[in-house]
Amino acid sequence: MRADSCSLTFSRLSSSMTPAATLLMLLFLLSGCKTEQDSEDPVIIGVPPEDAYLGVEYAYNFGATDKDNILDYSLTNAPSWLALEGLNNDARQGIIMRGVPGITGGQRGRDDLGRTTRINLVGNDRDTLGAQPFSIEVQENQLSVVSQDYSEAPPEADENDGDGEGDGNEEEEKPDFQCERPYVGEPGEHTYSVNLYDDEGAFTETSEKTSVTRPVLVQVNLDQPSVTRIKVAFELRSNFDPNRCDKGFSPTHQRCDAGLANSDEAIIGRDIVALGSGSAPALPGPEYVEYQQDADGLYTKGVLTLEPGITECYVRLEVIDDLEPERLEAFRFALTEVRSGIAGLGPSNGGVREPLRIEDNEPTVSLQTERGGKRDVINLGSATDYVARIEGDREEIYHAKISAQEGSDAVQGTDFFLKLETSPGSDVWEEADLIDFPVGTDEVSFRVETPDAGSYTNDEANDRFVLLGLDTHYQAGRNNHAAALPDNELRININELDGLPQVGSQTDFVPTDMAMGQNGRLFLVGYDTSTGDEPVVRVFDQKGNLVTEKTLFAGGISRDAPPVIATGEREIEIGGEDVQRYEFAVAFGAETDSDGSPTPGNINIISQRWFFDTALAPADYAQDWQLVSGSDQDDLPRWVGIAPNSGNVLVSGVTLGILEAGDTLNGRFGSFIQRIDTQQDGAALVPEVAWTRKVESVSHDERVVGGGIQNSAPIVIGDTSGSVEGESQFGGRDAFFYSALRADGDIDVQQAGTGADENLADGFFSVGNVWLVGNSNGNYRVTTEQGVKVLRRDATASAAGFLLGYTSAGSAAEAYLINDDGDQSEEELRAAMIFDGDLVAAGSTTGVLTDNAAVQSNTLADPAIFRRDRQPERDDDDSVIDNPAFQWDQQIAVDDPGTGVIEALVNYRDDEITALVKRQTGSETVWTLNLFSAEGDPVNTSP
Template sequence: MRADSLPRSFARAGYLALLSFVVIAVGGCKTEQDADDPFILGVPPNDAYLGVEYAYNFGAFDSDDILDYSLTNAPSWLALEDTTNKARQGVIMRGVPGLTGGSRGRDDLGTTENITLVANDGSSAGAQPFEIEVQENVISLAIEDFTEGEATEAPEERDSRCEAPELGETGSQTYDVNIYDDDGSVIDTEQRTTDTYPVLVRVLLDQPSVTRVAVAFELDSSFNPSRCDEGFDPPHQRCENGAANNNEAIIGKDIVGLGTASEGALPVPSYLEYQPGDEGFLSKGVITLEPGITECYIRLEVIEDSEPEPLETLNLRLTEVRSGLAGLGSSNSGVRELLRIEDNEPSVRLETTSGGTRDAINVGDTQEYVALISGERTGAYKVKLGEDDDSEVILGEDFIVQVRDENDDWTDGEILTFEEGTGEVHFRIRVPDTYTNGQLENDRFILLGLDERYQSGRENFAATADADKLRVNINELTSPLAVGESAGFVPTDTAMGHDGRLFVAGYRVDDGNRPWVRIFNQKGDMSEQRLSEAAVTAGAGPVIGFAEREVEEGGDDVTRYEFVVSFGSDETPAGDPSGNGVDVHTLLYFFDTAPDPDSYVLVWDIVTGTSGDDIPRWTGIDEGSGYVVNTGETNGQWPNESAAGGVDSFLQRIDTTVDGNSVVPVVAWTRQVGSAGHDESVVGGSTSASSPLLIGSSSGAVRGEPQLGRRDLFFYVASSADSTINVNQRGTGGDENPVNAIYGTNNIWMVGQSNGRYRVESENTARSLQRSQLNSQAGFALSYTTAGDVTRAFTFNDEDDVSTESLNAVRPYDGDILVAGRTNGNFAQSEGNSLDNPILARIRLEDAISDDGETENESREWRRQLSLGGAEGDIVSLENYRDDEITALVRILGATSDSWEIRLFTGEGHPLH
């Protein structure tokens, strides 16, 4: 029973309860102690604190005699309470470490063992040994972040708390500030008087002291006006507001203990005393906690200014105990806590005119953007635009910013002015037609924000909003790029490679239908190479995949760039008839920097197949292990597999193995999956799922799965030659016929067309795909997990549901999904169209909420319809360049022949050609 800091009546009640318990226990248990011997009840607490009363009420039991008590081996501060009630069966032990028994102070710290209370009835004695550790009564600080212009709310009143100081009024602080020229030189000093807002720091004493505890405190900042950025001397903006002093609060300018003219509005409570610090402001002092108080308050004042500032920090220190007994931390070495002051200046973010933060601009073009200001403000505010440290181009050299002048004309300049009541200001970025990327392969990009070095310390400039910088890719390919034609090179697949290289796989009609790959850089320059002497079989055109992998070479980790091409041919690699139907030809290349110029070198090639026709539909490289995966269709039977009948799907893994001094391909396994009496169509695959993945469609029951409609989706993974394959056959009662599929955003995405409108419905935790009938054909995009759960469904139809839309391509982009194909109607505000136009759309997967609570969709969810100047065509393939540009392979239909072009779009769907 512990009785320190409790009423004696409460301790007495506890004693009686414990006594009752002991009596019952004695009655029910046999002990070796004589029942007539004195019995001491209770064990005192082990912990005591300097300056805090320690008391414990022992109970005792004896059958008939009055007891005498004595305390042996006790510390000097501890004693038994004298009492005249000789009939009392118990005794109170009490003391105050550091004070009673000689006021030894900290000499009483430590542990005293084998303290013994002895009770004697004259003939026998009972004893209770125990120990007590005397500890520091620790004083500490509890601090929350402060914000300019906001006062702390008053805490609730409690018996153990000080009365909170006045917080309802603003104070005032007068201080000097430097005025800077455009280059940061100090041209004048100005005195300002500014409102301050009171804030509280809680001072906490672990235990209630029996005496007053007075502690000295002070604000402590690392700000040093003589510490400058390299190349600058004080006084200068790059000293006071330079990188060396970044985030350092200035005492007297950002925060103070008591403002120069605050005491009238903010009277100082009796327990606080403020004193001037080294800066001459009241930034230190003494706080006194009366006996019994465990929580008190140091009031500080945050100074309201009109300068944009980063998060500012400084320390509040407890430096000395002036009176009483308290420990400055557990080791009594001092208390230091970080204060953080958040700026409240209006903030500005930069966006495209559609509300996005990424764009692309052609060399020689000018594009308009918008700066938006938010936050409370009075009067006009400005910002100066500047490139971020991570920007790859330089403002004023590689690109120009233009603003409106007083005549509303565009002029070169970087300072925007937001008049009071104006929420947005437009500006332009111009890339001179003299701009060049030089020998660099990747496009360079602008990363534009606010010039914080210029703005720091300048009044009425807005801060940088907590938002992405405006990123604008500079594109040098300013016209469509011709990549193929029916009588020459016919593109069949694309892949985005390293350093912005675009790989276009296909075959050349003018070279006997042999497979070729064309490689384009970001400027449009092309290199090409023939892949094989074997001719491509019609309908089995090359598919291509690319991977960037980390591999070990010569004990070093190096980045390796590889691409793989697969195609179907009924010839041998030498171009001779194979006599074995159509087989799969797979070739792996890597980028070799040893030749001059750099080139892609064949690693290995392999021909695989059955006695039937085997057509590859997708190929890829695992970025971890480097194995190659093919997915495709077969009407034969792969080794150790069973043919279901008709055309089955196959999923194949090929490993790269070292054989002596050579690197050779080895087929690890090929799995075959189909439905009885029906044909399967394969439209995609992936090496990014948990195991190699195949995606397709079927009008049958694939490996016995229930058939849902006329044509269903299906997908499965395989991990080895004998792993269990669980087919997920999905769809509705209608006809789902995908033509392309990927694995992206941790989901399988399939696109195609049907005359249904799709949606996902949820009931409890289960989701299902639902379909309703349309009057016309529309494109669809459906998303599933690899476990078979539907996640999203989108339908792409014309507004009037009268035209025909088809989707051919799908690709992840900046956390969203792109889809593309064609329409012969009004897909995106193209009134009266009857031609087949390419279409491109972006699906937003995550909603962003604007400041006014509305969902922002314009920049991240859009539809575009591309006119081909009277010609017809569609987008047959999509690639993503660094989330900066969308690369589309566009097929243009001609009267006698077709042609193919590469066209570029911004992330908001605007054409760059």
């Protein structure tokens, strides 16, 4: 047999040395020997795990090979708790190493923690030897608690956590590492004390209550199976402090016990308890849990025993089903001390404190309109009834106090009054705000009244509004009081516009566009027929008063290019301070050049930007600049916008001329977009055309009906019967839209439609979509075909309106129909907008959309307005649930033989819909401002 130099050296020297010297020589040689061995040398097979745990058996079965002899084994530099099963192994070439840190080798406990390196298992056959070095780190065997939320509500039948005793369920086979789950098949019972308060929240007395409890399980895990029984103490803890009060209050008071500082804290013994005072008969405890009483005699702590080998165990707690409205309340389940065995309590062994939470199950009350909506408008000197609706299981009378919520600017008792019926059905109302819900009554009406205009004062420009909800300060901590749903207020706007203001007629001011500006100011732009069609802007406040009127241009406009308007608001720096700058921009066409000289037969674009100048006395709008631009042919603006950050003015429309290099004269209208920047010239601001882009269709005119701004880039929206910039044509008249970012580069045009005609009337960009508003004889839908969303159309029997939503990349997203239920009358759309997340469109109808007899009397076109729910509620079979608060059709009566149409819409704070209504009776044509609520109800009435 051949041996390496280390083996030979050891063989020659060991015979002449004492055993101690032999061991020292062995260690010396092992440290210097090469690791590669000949096949005849002993080889130790295996690498033991490096991790060991206190109280947990550590064992490893080494293998070994040696052709000549049975090996002798020894451990060197091993911790005291680790040993070999025997020095000689007569059965096989291997050895088992085992031990229990903290227990074997002298029961050193935590003194065995730490890392031991350069441990060696040595095997020798008296001639040669082999060795395997390794390291072991002893760690704590950690206890932990699984965090979760619990509820006062009873569990669903199929979610019962019972162990099968008494619940009739067949129990699955329990894994060996788990404790038996405690019984939770029945509710428990607990008696406790609560504080009572007067209407102001002052403490009056203490009352004893007995409530049902809901058993819940807290899961406690041990990282590794221990060889010894572990007993660990636990207790319930909370940050609740009755001496912590809201500002201005002192104990004992409702605003301490249920104040802001304590509103998220569970009260131990009143919200959660380890074992209810009357629960023992119904909820027998497991043998491995011992419940213990605290200083108040409540079972809020105890000892959990984990038998050897168990790594998952449970402590049953009881959530108290009280009758108080509460938020999500937190408490802590703490493991405080290991009474026997060895286990770790957290990284520093100072304890485990896991946060747990309790969800309330008290009935909730929501306030809403009689149609189920959350927004309304109320006029001065009027009263409107609303509904308080309670939901949730209850067996007793419940109460709900309603009040104005934070954020309201209307004051209860001054700007509005809350009233309740003295008895159901009496129609006698008195000022009150505490609603009672007897058992069996789920809805109670309440009334909101406003003072008449003579006793109401509001010096602010905006209307006042109230957010109605539950008075949570009053409700908190009171038994039999309902909980409020978060972010679920009823918003009521107090309208001050009395009557139906006439804002235009064909004999003087003809309005052509409308926009909403700062503080609810309404901007109407148009032209004055009595002064030769001079363009004019009129600004009204929310009370209907004319704030200012500005003549925009000393000359007549072209009626082929009437004025359009946009408002803007941005933050600018003046004198080192940030201030709000309010602006509006207008664009219109006129047969004049930049010098004011006439250009007969050639319509140019006149663009202006104005700002609200607070330096004027009184503050008023002043012009920043005016720009006349265009080609040698007709240029007709159709939309204007203001970039939100830069204040650049964006104008789009159609042109017959050449606006940029490469354009050709072809006798067709092509669409264009122009960006106008503002430059400083001394103390003055001057306009400068940054660029103009033109887009044409093959062999057909284009129309521009609207536009928008996405990330400061303008979007042009229109329609044509041709192919736009080479895009595929769907057939008939198609819609198109595109965005331009700079003077050069390709423009990505999106063409949209079906094989029929899609005639657009309006278009805008909002909430991430390009919205196409138009009219046809079709019902549109968006379907997914081969993974792509596409627009599809079915024919309707009568003319109808449509609202189509597209992504800016050209994918169809949403489609809505505007049509009468019988598909018999003609509906025509003129304008649309987003209101409270939904779509509101307007135009006219020749049909009967309402049950109003006055409306039914007219056989001609009446003004009409429509709302479409973009996120409707659905039932179990995915059918849409009709909600009249969010989807409705409204028709405005015009006496026969008159006609009417809504020409423009603006949104006032998602509170009111403002419509510009054109009425024509005989030879007279007038325009009025009509207000509508979120549910389509007319707000202002005829003068």
